Amino acid sequence: xxxxxxxxxxxxHGDSKIxxxxxxxxxxxxxxxxxxxxxxxxxxxxxGKKVLHIDRNPYYGGECASVNITNLYKxxxxxxxxxxxxxxxxxWNVDLIPKFIMANGNLVKILLYTxxxxxxxxxxxxxxxxxxxxxxxxxxxxxxxICKVPAxxxxxxxxxxxxxxxxxxxxxxxxxxxxxDEKNPKTMEGFNASKQPSADLFKKFSLEPNTIDFVxxxxxxxxxxxxxxxxxxxxxxxxxxxxxxxxRYGDSPFLYPIYGLGGIPEGFxxxxxxxxxxxxxxxxxxxxxxxxxxxxxxxxxxEKAFAPMVICDPSYVLNIPGRVxxxxxxxxxxxxxxxxxxxxxxxxxxxxxxxxxxxGRKSDIYIALVSAAHAVCPKEFYIAMISTNVETTxxxxxxxxxxxxxxPVKEMFVSVKDIFEPVVEGKTxxxxxxxxxxATSHFETSIDDVLEMYTKITNETLDLTNLPxxxxxxxxxxxxxxxxxxxxxxxxxxxxxxxxxRKKKKKKKK
Numbered sequence: 001x002x003x004x005x006x007x008x009x010x011x012x013h014g015d016s017k018i019x020x021x022x023x024x025x026x027x028x029x030x031x032x033x034x035x036x037x038x039x040x041x042x043x044x045x046x047x048g049k050k051v052l053h054i055d056r057n058p059y060y061g062g063e064c065a066s067v068n069i070t071n072l073y074k075x076x077x078x079x080x081x082x083x084x085x086x087x088x089x090x091x092w093n094v095d096l097i098p099k100f101i102m103a104n105g106n107l108v109k110i111l112l113y114t115x116x117x118x119x120x121x122x123x124x125x126x127x128x129x130x131x132x133x134x135x136x137x138x139x140x141x142x143x144x145x146i147c148k149v150p151a152x153x154x155x156x157x158x159x160x161x162x163x164x165x166x167x168x169x170x171x172x173x174x175x176x177x178x179x180x181d182e183k184n185p186k187t188m189e190g191f192n193a194s195k196q197p198s199a200d201l202f203k204k205f206s207l208e209p210n211t212i213d214f215v216x217x218x219x220x221x222x223x224x225x226x227x228x229x230x231x232x233x234x235x236x237x238x239x240x241x242x243x244x245x246x247x248r249y250g251d252s253p254f255l256y257p258i259y260g261l262g263g264i265p266e267g268f269x270x271x272x273x274x275x276x277x278x279x280x281x282x283x284x285x286x287x288x289x290x291x292x293x294x295x296x297x298x299x300x301x302x303e304k305a306f307a308p309m310v311i312c313d314p315s316y317v318l319n320i321p322g323r324v325x326x327x328x329x330x331x332x333x334x335x336x337x338x339x340x341x342x343x344x345x346x347x348x349x350x351x352x353x354x355x356x357x358x359x360g361r362k363s364d365i366y367i368a369l370v371s372a373a374h375a376v377c378p379k380e381f382y383i384a385m386i387s388t389n390v391e392t393t394x395x396x397x398x399x400x401x402x403x404x405x406x407x408p409v410k411e412m413f414v415s416v417k418d419i420f421e422p423v424v425e426g427k428t429x430x431x432x433x434x435x436x437x438x439a440t441s442h443f444e445t446s447i448d449d450v451l452e453m454y455t456k457i458t459n460e461t462l463d464l465t466n467l468p469x470x471x472x473x474x475x476x477x478x479x480x481x482x483x484x485x486x487x488x489x490x491x492x493x494x495x496x497x498x499x500x501x502r503k504k505k506k507k508k509k510k
Contacts, residue, residue: 021278022303026052029298029305031285031312034062035265036434039450040311042268045275052305053277056284066093066262076413093260093376097437098368098385100125100254103245106447109464119267121258123374124250126347130218131354146343149218166208173205177239193233201232217355217364223440224363258375285316295430309430314420317433324420329390330439333399334413335406337382341369342407348373351441363389365402366441387439427456
């Protein structure tokens with residue numbers, strides 16, 4: 001393993017002696033070190049495939065990279081030097097794509113399956129909030145409020161999002177969703193969620209439009225209202241994912257890695273390298289080589305590498321006609337703050353979802369806040385990241401409602417990018433292209449793409465059941481029975497407990 005790691009480090013840093021590696025034959029060549037590409041690279045390497053993984057950038061992560069303050073200025077300020085007051089590069093890890101991780105989602109399950117979790121430290125996100133616009137009455141004026149998202153029947157009764165009678169109806173809805181089982185007709189209460197749409201289920205409980213908004217967009221985490229016409233079972237499963245994620249590793253359904261999201265693709269890269277994968281940064285795929293309609297390799301400069309399969313992100317095939325199609329644009333805005341977001345109880349990390357109807361849009365707006373609590377910036381700073389689908393010719397005007405919620409902004413970095421999806425499946429010619437990253441606040445749709453591609457590539461379904469339990473430091477994880485019928489917590493992220501409890505221990509000593 002030490003030899004493999006040493007060879008891996010030399011390849012990553014561009015050792016000239018490694019240039020001959022380009023002239024070898026591989027089972028798979030992967031272009032781009034985004035999260036999707038790195039997961040597939042790691043999984044295929046574990047299966048014994050000989051993998052060459054390249055990236056045109058000098059860093060891991062591609063679009064999912066976490067960059068220091070100097071590189072952030074290189075990307076957004078044409079190489080201008082950042083102000084000295086921002087401190088050292090080592091204190092900054094700014095995500096280019098803001099997303100959180102569902103505690104019981106498929107990304108966590110893949111981290112368990114591959115044991116990549118042991119390369120990372122994690123911390124729970126402090127809270128999830130939803131924006132709601134309230135019309136004024138005779139004695140009050142219109143106002144917008146931010147409230148914590150209720151995720152179960154007890155939280156629904158305490159929520160400020162609803163009136164007294166609506167709280168009861170919402171509580172009954174969450175109880176129904178939790179108990180729904182198509183194998184037990186009694187739990188269905190005459191409603192067939194596989195055939196009837198979500199809109200009918202909301203009617204069954206007489207829920208108000210604002211309640212439907214936060215359930216669909218802040219709990220089920222849908223990007224728009226298309227889910228209302230789809231089978232209700234899909235919405236039920238998404239609500240359950242949210243509620244199951246609550247309390248799994250802390251009080252929040254969301255996790256976030258210490259030092260930023262860029263550590264996740266790096267972790268999967270390390271997995272592939274340990275299993276014999278070859279990595280080459282600062283190496284572009286100038287041409288994807290084809291013979292008789294099938295992939296045979298890539299060309300980088302004057303060198304070539306050969307393989308019957310190439311996996312890449314859309315940016316590597318933009319010059320191939322009919323390979324990908326543009327499906328929209330996304331605006332992302334990275335904002336540097338000196339204070340937490342108002343009305344979030346001074347949270348050091350949180351998510352705010354602005355449902356489309358609340359602001360007259362066709363898709364939601366997302367705000368993700370992280371800080372020194374996750375070791376991504378100096379203690380005096382906070383990083384708020386806004387993202388949404390572009391719907392007009394003036395994208396920056398579309399996010400003004402989100403910017404107003406942040407309070408004073410010291411500096412912001414705005415990008416508007418095209419989103420592409422593959423047109424051709426890839427099984428016929430061996431060229432597999434991943435989808436671009438959407439505006440959602442989590443990775444679940446991205447991991448669905450990974451699992452779908454893995455099945456197409458290997459003709460196997462990745463089994464994410466019966467996952468391994470990670471050992472605690474200093475011994476095996478205890479196999480204690482759950483208390484009061486609660487679900488047992490897997491020891492996947494024991495580092496979450498370690499990191500989260502550091503401050504608690506210090507407070508007790510004081």
